[in-house]
Amino acid sequence: MRISANFHTIFIAFGIFGSANAWSPGGLLRRGRWRPSIKQPVLTRSQALSQRTRATSTPARKIDEADVELSTQREDVPSEAPSFVLEDQGHDELSVSEEKVNNLKVPQIHLPPRLSPNVGWEHHHRATIQFVHDRLARMKNNDAADVLVSASSEWKHLEEHKEEIEKVHLRDLLQDTERSGAMYAEHDGVYLDYSRQRATLDTLNLLEDLAKRQQLNEKIQAMFAGEKINFTERRAVLHTALRADRSEEVYVDGQNVIEEVHEVLDQIKTFTEGVRSGSIRGYTGKRLRNIISVGIGGSYLGPEFLHEVLKTEPKGMNAALGYSLRFLANVDPVDVERTCADLDPEETLIVIVSKTFTTAETMLNARTMRQWLWDFMGNDKEVVRKHVVACASISATDKVREFGIDTDDYFFRFWDWVGGRYSVCSAAGAVPISLLYGYELFEKFLKGAQSIDKHFASAPFRKNIPVLMGMLGVWNHSFLGYKTRTTLPYAEALLKLPSHIQQLDMESNGKVMTKFGIEANYDVGEIDFGEPGTNGQHSFFQLLHMGQTVPCDFIGFCQSQHDLCLDGESLSSHDELMANFFAQPDALANGKPEAEVRAEGVPDEDIPHRIFKGNRPSMSLLLPKLTAYAAGQLLAIYEHRTTVQGFIWDINSFDQWGVELGKKLAIDVKDHLLKARNSDDHVIEAANPASSRILNYYVNKGRDDHVCNEATNVNSLTRVTQKKQSDLSRLPPPMQHDLGGHGGKL
Numbered sequence: 100m101r102i103s104a105n106f107h108t109i110f111i112a113f114g115i116f117g118s119a120n121a122w123s124p125g126g127l128l129r130r131g132r133w134r135p136s137i138k139q140p141v142l143t144r145s146q147a148l149s150q151r152t153r154a155t156s157t158p159a160r161k162i163d164e165a166d167v168e169l170s171t172q173r174e175d176v177p178s179e180a181p182s183f184v185l186e187d188q189g190h191d192e193l194s195v196s197e198e199k200v201n202n203l204k205v206p207q208i209h210l211p212p213r214l215s216p217n218v219g220w221e222h223h224h225r226a227t228i229q230f231v232h233d234r235l236a237r238m239k240n241n242d243a244a245d246v247l248v249s250a251s252s253e254w255k256h257l258e259e260h261k262e263e264i265e266k267v268h269l270r271d272l273l274q275d276t277e278r279s280g281a282m283y284a285e286h287d288g289v290y291l292d293y294s295r296q297r298a299t300l301d302t303l304n305l306l307e308d309l310a311k312r313q314q315l316n317e318k319i320q321a322m323f324a325g326e327k328i329n330f331t332e333r334r335a336v337l338h339t340a341l342r343a344d345r346s347e348e349v350y351v352d353g354q355n356v357i358e359e360v361h362e363v364l365d366q367i368k369t370f371t372e373g374v375r376s377g378s379i380r381g382y383t384g385k386r387l388r389n390i391i392s393v394g395i396g397g398s399y400l401g402p403e404f405l406h407e408v409l410k411t412e413p414k415g416m417n418a419a420l421g422y423s424l425r426f427l428a429n430v431d432p433v434d435v436e437r438t439c440a441d442l443d444p445e446e447t448l449i450v451i452v453s454k455t456f457t458t459a460e461t462m463l464n465a466r467t468m469r470q471w472l473w474d475f476m477g478n479d480k481e482v483v484r485k486h487v488v489a490c491a492s493i494s495a496t497d498k499v500r501e502f503g504i505d506t507d508d509y510f511f512r513f514w515d516w517v518g519g520r521y522s523v524c525s526a527a528g529a530v531p532i533s534l535l536y537g538y539e540l541f542e543k544f545l546k547g548a549q550s551i552d553k554h555f556a557s558a559p560f561r562k563n564i565p566v567l568m569g570m571l572g573v574w575n576h577s578f579l580g581y582k583t584r585t586t587l588p589y590a591e592a593l594l595k596l597p598s599h600i601q602q603l604d605m606e607s608n609g610k611v612m613t614k615f616g617i618e619a620n621y622d623v624g625e626i627d628f629g630e631p632g633t634n635g636q637h638s639f640f641q642l643l644h645m646g647q648t649v650p651c652d653f654i655g656f657c658q659s660q661h662d663l664c665l666d667g668e669s670l671s672s673h674d675e676l677m678a679n680f681f682a683q684p685d686a687l688a689n690g691k692p693e694a695e696v697r698a699e700g701v702p703d704e705d706i707p708h709r710i711f712k713g714n715r716p717s718m719s720l721l722l723p724k725l726t727a728y729a730a731g732q733l734l735a736i737y738e739h740r741t742t743v744q745g746f747i748w749d750i751n752s753f754d755q756w757g758v759e760l761g762k763k764l765a766i767d768v769k770d771h772l773l774k775a776r777n778s779d780d781h782v783i784e785a786a787n788p789a790s791s792r793i794l795n796y797y798v799n800k801g802r803d804d805h806v807c808n809e810a811t812n813v814n815s816l817t818r819v820t821q822k823k824q825s826d827l828s829r830l831p832p833p834m835q836h837d838l839g840g841h842g843g844k845l
Contacts, residue, residue, distance in 0.1 A: 101471075102201050103760075116539060126816075129416075132640060189279060224673055244617065247615070247620060248747070248749055249619075249620055250311070253305070253312045256308070257578055260305055268713065269295060269713060269714045269715070273295065273688060273689070279294045282296070284524070284562050284567055286564055287550045287551075287554065287732070288722055289720065291567065293568075293571060293719075295718065299426035310560060313749070314584060315560075315566070315747065319746070323339055323552075323556055325351045325516075329659060329753040331756070332515075334753070335351045336516060337349065337356060338522070338738065340360055342525035344357075367511055368538040370508065370509075372537075374387050374534055379447075382445070382486060386446065387444070387446060387447065388446045388447075389424075390420070390534045391421065391427055392427070393449060393451045393461055393468060394451070394452030394453060394527065395427040395428045397520035397521065398490075398527050399428040400598050400602050401520070402528040402531055402598045403426050403595050405532055405734075406424055406531070406595075407593070407595045409540060412726055414540060415536045415540055415727070415773075418537045418540060420627070423442075424532075424535040425438050430459075430460040430463055444476060447472075448488065449486055450490065450530050450531050450534075451468075451488070452526075452527045453491055454495070454513065454515075454522075455492060456492075456498040456499055457498065469503070480503055483503035487503070487509065489502070490512075490513065491510070491513070491742070492513060493512045502562075510527035513525040518600050520607065520836060521738060524548060524731075524734075528541070532544075543726070543728050544730055544734075546728060547726075547729060547730065547734075547735070548735040549730040549731070550732060550735075551564070551565065551731075551732050551736055551738075555735070566739075569747070571718070571749070574746050575625075576622050577623070579649055579716075580622065582622070583647075585597075585639075585643070586600050586629035586654070587630070587654065588630065589655040589676055589679065591631050592725055593631060594630075594631050597627070597629025597631075605624065605625075605626070607741045607753065608741060608745050608750060611624075614750070614751065619750065629772050632679055643687065643715065645712075647713060650716045650717060651687065651715075653684055653717060653720070654720045655677055655722075656722050656723065656729075657721065657723050657724065659676075659725075660725055683717075684717040687714045687716075688714070688717070690714065691710060691713070692713075696709045696710055720733075765828065771782050772798065783798065
């Protein structure tokens with residue numbers, strides 16, 4: 100490796116902080132540690148300053164490998180320098196190459212007295228060492244970057260192609276009949292229109308070349324086959340196995356996981372049907388009608404998305420009569436109060452969802468729910484065995500048993516190869532959803548996801564809906580530079596889908612480290628957000644149309660779950676909704692140029708404020724009707740879109756190390772709070788003054804209201820909630836109102 104002339108800056112530091120020999124680049128570049136040395140007489144400040152290198156205008160020159168030979172002789176340096184700067188010296192003559200280095204002239208830089216030799220030697224030495232190491236690291240990374248996808252010819256071709264796309268407007272692309280007629284894909288009722296992307300057929304060709312270069316198909320097949328593609332945790336990635344046919348076989352560590360999956364599904368079906376039929380009852384013999392699902396992240400967002408879909412699906416509405424389902428995710432005690440304040444514990448079943456059974460927030464809420472049950476029914480261990488079930492990994496069996504749960508009949512396992520955000524189809528979603536809506540409806544959801552799985556694994560890229568969405572996601576983010584993306588379902592029942600996609604995508608691809616152990620030098624991981632239409636139109640569409648460009652996913656349905664057609668209205672409510680679904684993508688793409696604004700008679704001074712530039716990309720997904728089956732299709736589409744982008748970017752979409760650091764620091768903070776709560780005069784000294792200040796402010800302001808007192812064992816809030824359903828029934832009825840209620844015609 101040749102050392103380039105940009106090392107001239109290193110030598111400036113050597114000339115400043117010591118003699119050329121003492122700070123020899125040969126020594127700095129090749130010594131991993133410094134040998135003990137003999138201290139030399141201390142120079143006076145004036146002597147040290149006089150030995151600085153003289154000013155010169157000689158330009159930097161290239162140094163070859165011979166220029167960094169180990170120095171055999173050095174001038175003395177002040178003995179106050181730390182010992183790792185000094186080493187035993189020989190008295191051999193300088194080698195020719197070393198002499199070249201030592202005689203290299205650098206510009207004189209005058210230091211203020213506080214930076215002169217004999218002052219802060221260790222600091223200056225370490226700074227110089229770090230400077231050299233950083234330079235070498237950059238040189239190493241430049242070589243290593245050759246393995247990144249961005250160094251490939253396919254990537255370079257797309258970068259060049261971007262310049263062509265920048266010259267054309269979407270309104271013109273949409274007039275291309277051949278292009279617009281080709282930019283769609285369809286499978287099993289799902290219709291994808293991506294003609295409003297800033298792309299041409301050539302763009303798709305180049306993206307397909309990139310996908311092939313990245314062995315996208317091989318990676319997809321490896322995932323379905325159970326290979327351990329989660330390379331940081333050394334695990335398989337098999338959320339697709341959760342909805343596979345019973346006849347299929349996929350082996351992980353010699354075990355057919357499909358067989359295990361269906362064993363658990365059969366167990367869930369038997370248990371949930373037993374609860375719904377009344378053969379499985381609570382501790383006091385009452386039927387279990389209320390379900391509280393305790394979990395966070397993927398254990399909550401995915402199941403809640405499905406719950407909201409089925410809540411207004413006709414079959415789901417009928418199946419859920421007489422039952423209720425609530426989710427407890429936030430560790431905020433207010434969430435606990437809202438969740439269970441009006442429920443009867445004797446009729447409530449708690450479902451704890453935690454793969455490891457150690458998630459801090461989930462387990463605190465789980466202990467809170469256990470306390471709630473004990474408050475009303477006593478501390479008998481059978482209370483927990485009759486009212487609490489667990490969905491966790493088989494490796495957490497001991498922890499589930501220690502909690503008091505019946506691990507024979509009330510424990511539903513899933514596996515380490517199921518990530519939390521990919522676990523909707525596992526027991527995490529199956530148990531609460533089947534308890535409320537029945538197993539049959541959940542099974543239809545699995546079938547919808549399975550339909551997309553098969554399509555994803557077998558369809559050619561040009562007709563493969565998740566692959567197309569993933570490739571265009573890479574194009575928009577890594578090449579066109581759009582940092583955000585929004586999901587806009589034109590169906591109120593999908594109000595929780597954007598939140599689920601937000602976690603699915605941002606936790607999966609929100610990272611910069613590639614599988615090569617080198618940071619990506621290209622953009623990865625969008626910021627995802629969304630809101631159901633038309634609510635979003637009156638929230639953030641101003642930015643979508645006239646602010647920064649945000650690629651949009653519009654999701655609509657040909658039929659509504661519940662349509663309305665009022666007297667005197669020419670269109671149904673669903674048609675009114677879908678008119679916006681079709682209009683918004685065109686408005687974003689075409690915009691409104693100055694000529695159109697001027698033609699409307701807008702005053703000249705207002706014209707700049709009324710121009711819509713357009714050229715804003717979107718794609719539209721259209722499905723027949725929002726059912727359990729369609730919800731499964733949507734789930735799988737977005738799961739696979741996420742993995743496609745991760746595969747192309749060479750990142751691991753299946754780990755989430757980024758959530759760990761904050762958890763660790765929270766443990767430290769809790770230790771500080773515990774000490775402060777147990778002492779009236781304890782002052783917290785945290786890792787930094789800012790943290791100390793705000794923690795002490797928090798403790799001092801909340802000291803009078805604090806309820807947990809370990810010293811006196813008194814807790815005014817031992818009872819989680821003071822009212823149950825029977826208590827509420829004795830309250831006076833509300834005042835008369837005129838809202839109509841059941842008397843209304845709707």
